[in-house]
Amino acid sequence: MPVPLQWLFKAFDVLVVIFMALMSLLVFANVVLRYGFSSGIAFSVEVSRLFFIWVIFLGSAVALAKGVHLSVDTLVSRLPRKARFACFLVAYGLMLWCCWLLAVGSWSLTLIEWGNRAALSGLPVGLNYAAALVAAITMAVCLLVGLWQALRGSLPATWSSTEAAEPPLTVIPVAPSEKMQ
Amino acid sequence: MSGVVFLGSLLGAIGIGIPISFALMLSAVALMILLGNLDAQILAQRLVNGADSYPLMAIPFFLIAGELMNAGGLSRRIVNVALALVGHLRGGLGYVVIGTGLLMASLSGSAIADTATLAVMLVPLMRDAGYNMDRATGLMASTGIIAPVIPPSVGFIILGVTANISIIGLFLAGIVPGLLMGVSLIFAWWFVSRKETAAVRPKLPRRDLPKAILTAGWALLLPVIILVGLRFGVVTPTEAGVVAAAYALFVGLVVYRELTPKLLYEALLAAGRMTAVIMLLVAASMVTGFMMTIASLPAQLVALLSPFIDTPTLLMAMIVLAIFIIGMVLDFAPSITILVPILIPLVNAAGIDPVYFGVIFIMTAAVGMITPPVGTVLNTVCGISGTTMDSALKGVWPFLLAEMILIVLLVIFPQLVTVPAAWLH
Amino acid sequence: QNARLGYVPTEDHPVGQASRHFAKLVEEKTGGRIKIETFGNGVLGSEPDMQASVQAGFIDIMVGPTPNLVGVVPEFMIYDLPFFYKDFAAVDAVMDGEVGERLFSLLKEKTGIVGLAWWDNGFRHMTNAVRPVKTVEDMAGLNIRVIPNPLFIATWTALGTNPTPLPWPELYAALENRAVDGQETPYALIYTARFYEVQKHLVKTGHVYTPFVLLASQKWFGSLSEEDKELVLEAANESAAFQREISRKSAEDLEQELIAKGFEITEPTPEALAAMRERVAPVVKEYSEKIGVDVVEQAEAAMAAIAAQ
Numbered sequence: 001m002p003v004p005l006q007w008l009f010k011a012f013d014v015l016v017v018i019f020m021a022l023m024s025l026l027v028f029a030n031v032v033l034r035y036g037f038s039s040g041i042a043f044s045v046e047v048s049r050l051f052f053i054w055v056i057f058l059g060s061a062v063a064l065a066k067g068v069h070l071s072v073d074t075l076v077s078r079l080p081r082k083a084r085f086a087c088f089l090v091a092y093g094l095m096l097w098c099c100w101l102l103a104v105g106s107w108s109l110t111l112i113e114w115g116n117r118a119a120l121s122g123l124p125v126g127l128n129y130a131a132a133l134v135a136a137i138t139m140a141v142c143l144l145v146g147l148w149q150a151l152r153g154s155l156p157a158t159w160s161s162t163e164a165a166e167p168p169l170t171v172i173p174v175a176p177s178e179k180m181q
Numbered sequence: 182m183s184g185v186v187f188l189g190s191l192l193g194a195i196g197i198g199i200p201i202s203f204a205l206m207l208s209a210v211a212l213m214i215l216l217g218n219l220d221a222q223i224l225a226q227r228l229v230n231g232a233d234s235y236p237l238m239a240i241p242f243f244l245i246a247g248e249l250m251n252a253g254g255l256s257r258r259i260v261n262v263a264l265a266l267v268g269h270l271r272g273g274l275g276y277v278v279i280g281t282g283l284l285m286a287s288l289s290g291s292a293i294a295d296t297a298t299l300a301v302m303l304v305p306l307m308r309d310a311g312y313n314m315d316r317a318t319g320l321m322a323s324t325g326i327i328a329p330v331i332p333p334s335v336g337f338i339i340l341g342v343t344a345n346i347s348i349i350g351l352f353l354a355g356i357v358p359g360l361l362m363g364v365s366l367i368f369a370w371w372f373v374s375r376k377e378t379a380a381v382r383p384k385l386p387r388r389d390l391p392k393a394i395l396t397a398g399w400a401l402l403l404p405v406i407i408l409v410g411l412r413f414g415v416v417t418p419t420e421a422g423v424v425a426a427a428y429a430l431f432v433g434l435v436v437y438r439e440l441t442p443k444l445l446y447e448a449l450l451a452a453g454r455m456t457a458v459i460m461l462l463v464a465a466s467m468v469t470g471f472m473m474t475i476a477s478l479p480a481q482l483v484a485l486l487s488p489f490i491d492t493p494t495l496l497m498a499m500i501v502l503a504i505f506i507i508g509m510v511l512d513f514a515p516s517i518t519i520l521v522p523i524l525i526p527l528v529n530a531a532g533i534d535p536v537y538f539g540v541i542f543i544m545t546a547a548v549g550m551i552t553p554p555v556g557t558v559l560n561t562v563c564g565i566s567g568t569t570m571d572s573a574l575k576g577v578w579p580f581l582l583a584e585m586i587l588i589v590l591l592v593i594f595p596q597l598v599t600v601p602a603a604w605l606h
Numbered sequence: 607q608n609a610r611l612g613y614v615p616t617e618d619h620p621v622g623q624a625s626r627h628f629a630k631l632v633e634e635k636t637g638g639r640i641k642i643e644t645f646g647n648g649v650l651g652s653e654p655d656m657q658a659s660v661q662a663g664f665i666d667i668m669v670g671p672t673p674n675l676v677g678v679v680p681e682f683m684i685y686d687l688p689f690f691y692k693d694f695a696a697v698d699a700v701m702d703g704e705v706g707e708r709l710f711s712l713l714k715e716k717t718g719i720v721g722l723a724w725w726d727n728g729f730r731h732m733t734n735a736v737r738p739v740k741t742v743e744d745m746a747g748l749n750i751r752v753i754p755n756p757l758f759i760a761t762w763t764a765l766g767t768n769p770t771p772l773p774w775p776e777l778y779a780a781l782e783n784r785a786v787d788g789q790e791t792p793y794a795l796i797y798t799a800r801f802y803e804v805q806k807h808l809v810k811t812g813h814v815y816t817p818f819v820l821l822a823s824q825k826w827f828g829s830l831s832e833e834d835k836e837l838v839l840e841a842a843n844e845s846a847a848f849q850r851e852i853s854r855k856s857a858e859d860l861e862q863e864l865i866a867k868g869f870e871i872t873e874p875t876p877e878a879l880a881a882m883r884e885r886v887a888p889v890v891k892e893y894s895e896k897i898g899v900d901v902v903e904q905a906e907a908a909m910a911a912i913a914a915q
């Protein structure tokens with residue numbers, strides 16, 4: 001992965017963490033205000049949902065770059081190298097096309113809905129679709145980089161019949177030492 | 182025709198290695214082309230709005246709670262309680278796995294996260310004590326899949342939103358079947374470990390037990406808060422999620438003081454990544470579901486299977502078989518998002534209680550995570566225990582069999598699910 | 607391929623019955639040239655989602671309430687104005703008169719969507735779990751769930767309550783655990799959402815009338831011959847008469863049904879309603895300017911004309 005893209009994904013990671021934190025804070029504050037003080041933040045639901053959407057799409061772009069979207073390599077891994085390469089080309093071609101459709105669709109929706117304001121926060125509804133637009137563009141760039149790397153000989157894990165090196169998507173806690181009991 | 186195009190494009194795309202979320206979008210695009218109306222704007226609109234759901238926001242919140250529990254040291258304390266209680270029995274660490282797994286299932290919504298934690302905590306202990314590691318790996322994997330059956334559960338949230346079934350109803354109905362899964366594993370473990378030669382641990386001094394329970398008590402309080410809150414309508418599932426996350430943060434930060442800013446960041450990032458992967462699947466399946474309806478696919482399936490609609494038990498048995506077979510190659514979340522929109526019109530037509538259907542669906546789909554060739558949970562344990570998938574399969578089958586027998590029993594006697602569910606609700 | 611008609615309410619809701627009636631009328635009138643398949647229970651998506659699909663031509667016909675159209679045509683807010691319509695006759699005069707026509711042509715201009723007919727959704731009434739309400743003073747301090755919309759929030763603030771915007775799927779649970787004390791929807795929704803299980807008092811405020819609209823996509827409607835267009839519009843007109851009748855009749859029956867389920871229903875006196883109207887007068891004035899004073903005056907004129915008859 002080229003350095004500028006690595007930086008971009010680092011930035012996406014930071015944004016994902018910030019949005020996760022803000023969305024939890026907003027909803028939690030609303031719960032506390034409602035039960036404790038019978039009041040609430042009117043825009044809480046709208047804004048937290050916007051953060052949720054951005055978490056999903058920014059996170060999806062990073063997940064594609066790191067190859068953690070769920071896929072099945074049962075069939076592909078049994079194929080000879082040439083057939084695997086063909087599958088890879090078709091798969092990447094179709095995914096690029098999907099990104100293209102997504103980018104075109106979310107671009108026009110962003111424009112259409114930019115003037116449409118969310119009722120309570122006043123934020124443009126187009127911001128929802130902008131998340132998909134950003135994701136579609138970054139994912140397309142990742143796919144193009146992947147194609148370039150494949151032409152130079154290194155296929156992504158699914159098509160190269162190697163085990164994916166990515167650790168599970170979870171924080172691994174420290175194992176207990178015997179003396180801690 | 183539309184059915185062939187849909188299945189062909191979906192399975193073809195998955196088969197050549199395209200991530201399932203993209204394959205779902207591509208199958209929707211294929212249906213659009215078939216209907217002569219390829220519209221990028223509708224693709225984007227249904228995708229974004231499929232993700233834009235308040236009830237689904239419970240998913241990131243419960244995932245954050247689970248990650249914070251792990252990072253904050255709660256899971257380790259639960260292991261200590263289980264060790265103090267049953268660690269000294271013959272095959273005792275096996276019961277520790279099941280007990281810890283049941284408790285952690287009531288704290289977190291994700292099988293992978295639960296299983297990884299179980300394995301990290303208990304693989305070293307079981308290896309040092311000389312247990313058969315194939316069997317131990319199988320047990321941990323089959324315990325980890327209880328997580329989505331006992332609330333909180335990401336699976337129930339996705340199923341509830343896609344099928345329009347009460348999430349609270351599903352949560353409450355999952356408790357007893359989840360515990361029964363634990364019981365079935367206890368039987369299976371007792372049976373296979375009768376002749377276990379592993380070292381038996383010394384019994385801990387009695388005075389250590391209250392202390393272990395007391396420190397872990399903070400963890401045990403969380404499921405109580407969630408369940409009481411939901412049962413008595415104090416909170417909605419989304420709010421329960423955020424309360425759970427806040428509670429886990431409080432315990433990790435204030436009570437145990439193990440949560441550093443770095444761990445907090447990592448926990449939020451891990452939960453965010455998982456959210457993205459799961460939710461892109463859910464959103465993509467909303468696009469597919471819409472195009473399937475537009476192409477009248479569910480109606481065609483109902484018409485096709487109408488002979489079975491009069492015998493709900495037979496229909497449920499067929500559904501379980503279908504989920505089991507599809508669960509062999511598909512992961513947990515995709516089996517829900519792909520199958521539920523297809524099955525729910527059938528279930529409604531046959532008059533099957535949707536909550537009962539939901540519980541059986543989630544149990545069977547969870548078992549799919551430990552069946553070959555694609556068994557993500559089994560794979561996770563293998564990664565940590567250093568066992569190969571092939572030898573893990575030798576260890577897992579007694580437990581897999583026990584859980585499948587339980588599901589068959591629940592299909593024959595639906596009352597085992599519906600009676601406790603009605604009582605808890 | 608049959609045309610597809612989508613709606614969110616249940617199949618036995620007046621909208622569902624009338625949708626099937628409309629489909630039958632169209633098929634009969636066109637001698638089977640046009641067949642319409644109806645999809646209830648929101649299987650084709652939420653109302654805003656369907657609206658986009660109608661605009662894109664995936665869904666041919668839909669039924670939805672007017673507040674979702676406010677985003678593209680703010681003039682539709684004329685139906686969200688509080689205490690603006692006295693009775694069904696007043697509402698019908700506005701919907702079937704120049705204002706209704708004008709709103710449909712604005713919608714066509716901005717989105718291409720073709721408005722076919724105005725259907726009934728009933729007057730909205732307030733329910734709560736705390737106390738019987740007869741006057742505006744009785745409302746003071748109650749937490750009322752409102753649809754997330756500034757005009758509704760302004761209205762309920764003016765009435766002295768604490769309006770809480772909540773998404774519809776969260777409402778039942780919020781009422782059950784008293785996160786909010788009350789809500790405001792038409793009879794049909796109060797009944798189908800089983801609010802009688804968690805609410806006790808219903809006051810017939812009839813504060814807002816939000817109609818349903820029957821909308822068609824430009825792609826589908828434009829593809830019809832001139833003759834078929836006429837026949838579809840004719841069927842739409844007849845469906846409106848049918849739908850309004852069963853919807854208003856069922857609201858009447860539902861009132862008895864709601865009482866049987868345990869609701870205590872109160873009816874504010876004309877004086878009490880006048881006091882409420884007075885409280886919201888500044889809100890009506892403010893939003894009349896946002897809607898366009900000419901549209902509001904046109905509506906008032908239509909209502910005055912019908913009252914004079």
Ligand code: NA
Pocket residue numbers: 285286287288289290291327328329330331332333334
């Ligand atoms: Na769980």
Ligand code: NA
Pocket residue numbers: 508509510511548549550551552553554555556557
């Ligand atoms: Na499997």
